[in-house]
Amino acid sequence: MGKSAYLPTGQKQSQHLADAAGTQSGHRHPAPGKHPAGQRQPALGRRDHRTSNRQPQPGNHHHLTMQQERVRQAVASLPETQREVLALAYFQGLSHSEIAQSLNQPLGTVKGRIRAAMKTLRQLLTTERPNY
CATH class of the missing domain: 1.10.10.10 (Winged helix-like DNA-binding domain superfamily/Winged helix DNA-binding domain)
Structure with a gap:
């Protein structure tokens, strides 16, 4: 296999980073208390919810x-x-x-x-x- 066979494409890297940052288009965390019955909102979800309005720096x-x-x-x-x-x-x-x-x-x-x-x-x- 060639060297690039094991490397993700730039698009995959960008999507992975977007997913990790919670910036995937249309991706929103439910408001506090709006999770399905019996499920607690994870701490990471609360953190993402608080910072979701931040604008990317130029x-x-x-x-x-x-x-x-x-x-x-x-x-x-x-x-x-x-x-x-x-x-x-x-x-x-x-x-x-x-x-x-x-x-x-x-x-x-x-x-x-x-x-x-x-x-x-x-x-x-x-x-x-x-x-x-």
Whole structure:
């Protein structure tokens, strides 16, 4: 598989970020007390409800785009075996055991590859931070 096979598209990244931020179009949390009977409103929902009227800052889009590009380049620089396990864990949501089984690799090997990949990414992304 090529390097880009394990990377989400820009559209998927944007949608994921929008979903995580609760900004998906039409996405609204019910007003307090309006949840289906017997369900309590989660704390995160209350927090999202309070901050849902915030406007995006003008410079944030450029900063976010630059940050996404740095992450994409850092992931692309990893060895294929490390990219593969990261993609399965973080983009497809598989557990370490499921990854080991699907790749026919020992669990310790999978965990070691993920740990090594995360260490490399941390080093790459915490050094030489560009000014946005």
